[in-house]
Amino acid sequence: TVTRRDGHWVLNGTKYYATGTLGATWIAVAARIEGRENGDTATAFVRPDQEGVTLDLESWSAFGQRGTASGEVRLNNVVVDDDLLIDEGPPPDPITADPSVLGAFDQALHAAIDIGIARAALEDGAVFVRTRSRPWKEALDAGIERADQEPHVVRRFGELTxxxxxxxxxxxxxxxxxxxxYAAPEVTRDAAAQASLTVAAAKALAQQDAVEIAGAIFELTGTSGTDGAVNLDRHWRNVRVHSLHDPARWKYVHLGNHTLHGTRPPRLGLIL
Known part of the structure; x- marks a missing residue:
């Protein structure tokens, strides 16, 4: 929350999973303006070394996405000058607000990360199978001398591809x-809804299929692929953690309501 006090703003609160703050020069903080009846919001800009700002990077101990330094930021009576705060007024109503594809754009970035990890896992797994995996005994008995020539391995790689x-x-x-x-003269509700729903479908399916692809490579590499020195598990760990950014279950609800009833998804800012 931000409060007007003695001619300036005072910022208080805690933000979990504040990705990127470790290397940030400025931190943008979304806050509610205290004392406003309309639930007005603001964006305040503070420096990591400013008095009252505490970065707790030790609070991020997930088994994946370790490099994001997504620790906690605590704000205790941080003074914010007027020129470093944007008073945004009341938040947009999710039903009646002007249409926007900002949420779809944000979600596309997250989906691209998940899908990109899946591609990296599949490509790295293929290299390992070609160069290091050994064929199963029954394959050897059938005259197959390389793991990447086993028909079951080839077929499974085809399914994942x-x-x-x-x-x-x-x-x-x-x-x-x-x-x-964006290219149209104005963003229409139908255009925003279609973009949001299509990207939501990609993000929801990536939460399921990208995770499976990153895990399935171990079925094909064999036990040697789990060697920590190889580090193939980083793909599964990273996509498993990142894919939890926002729940797929709500995306399926919006998709289902649109198919059944033609209901447009709500305008939720950065998340759908």
């Missing part, structure tokens, strides 16, 4: 709809 292609194609369609919405 098909899922990856589908994710990439769906994301490409969603981002194209974002571009089309």
């Amino acid at each position: 098909a899922r990856l292609y589908a994710l990439e194609a769906l994301l490409a369609r969603g981002t194209a709809l974002i571009d089309e919405a």
Whole structure:
């Protein structure tokens, strides 16, 4: 919250998972303006070394996405000058506010990270199978001398590749709809809804399929692929953690309501 006091603003609160603050010169803080009846919000800009700002990077101990330094930021009576605060007024109503594809744009970035990790896992897994995996005994008995020539391995790689292609194609369609919405004279509700729903579908499916792809490579590499020195598990750890950024279950609800009833998704700012 921010409070007007003695001619300036005073900022208080805690932000969990404040990704990127470790290397930040400025921290942008979304806050509620205390004492306003309309629930007015603001964005305040503070420095990491400013009095009252505490960065607790030790609070981030997830098994994946370790490099994001997504620790906690605590704000205790931090003074913010007028020129470092944007008074945004009441938050937009999720039903009646002007249409926007900002949420779809944000979600496309997150989906791209998940899908990109899946591609890296599949490509790295393929290299390992080609160069290091040993064929199963029954394959050797059948005259197959290399793991990457086992028909079951080849088929499974094909299945995972098909899922990856589908994710990439769906994301490409969603981002194209974002571009089309921006290119139009004005963003319409239908254009915003279609872009948001398509990207939401890509993000929801990536939470499922990208995680499976990153984990399935170990079925194909064999036990040697789990060696910590190889570090193939980083892909699964990273996508498992990042894919939890926002729940897929709500995206499926919005998709279902649109298919059944033609209901447009709510305007939720950065998240759908």
